[in-house]
Amino acid sequence: MAAVPLGFNIDAPRWDQSTFVGRLKHFLxxxxxxxxxxxxxxxxxxxxxxxxxxxxxxxxxxxxEQLLYAKKLYDSAFHPDSGEKMNLIGRMSFQVPGGMALTGCMLQFYRTVPAVVFWQWVNQSFNAIVNYTNRNAASPISLRQIGVAYITATGTALATAVGLNLYTKVRQDGAGWGSRPHPALPC
Structure with a gap:
């Protein structure tokens, strides 16, 4: 166990942040x-x-090593502006497992409109929680602003997902425009 060096600064970057590799290591x-x-x-x-x-x-x-691990845990779980513990779903460390699970569900359950609507709503709600959790806590945001942003993002995602899902079904069935020669155009 290595002793803590004299003048150790727990907030100093562990890796050189002026390089891509240093920033990547910090992110990971x-x-x-x-x-x-x-x-x-x-x-x-x-x-x-x-x-x-x-x-x-x-x-x-x-x-x-103990101090650096404590800093890693602190940075992964506590908001950098407010110092408050972030909810589990909104933490950046939950993005890979949470995003993979949601992507798998959206890919698996795309066959019916209700399933597409449900999983897109869950996905957009997940994204909203992540964005809210990692917001700039120094800048206040009203409940109205949060609501408008949530409804806009969710509505747009649902319209896009359902629209594209229906469009691809029409194209696959051969009934869509472009699946047969247009009557006014020569073949």
């Missing part, structure tokens, strides 16, 4: 899907450790 670190499985109590301990470290109170025997 805070979006690690395994952090979704970490119990709430461990997240709270990580927050206390990070805040203590910021105040210059590093517990004796703490290693740099």
């Amino acid at each position: 670190n805070i979006t690690d899907p395994r952090t979704v499985l970490v119990p709430e109590e461990e997240l709270d301990r990580a927050k206390a450790l990070v805040e203590g470290c910021r105040a210059g109170l590093v517990p004796p025997g703490s290693s740099q």
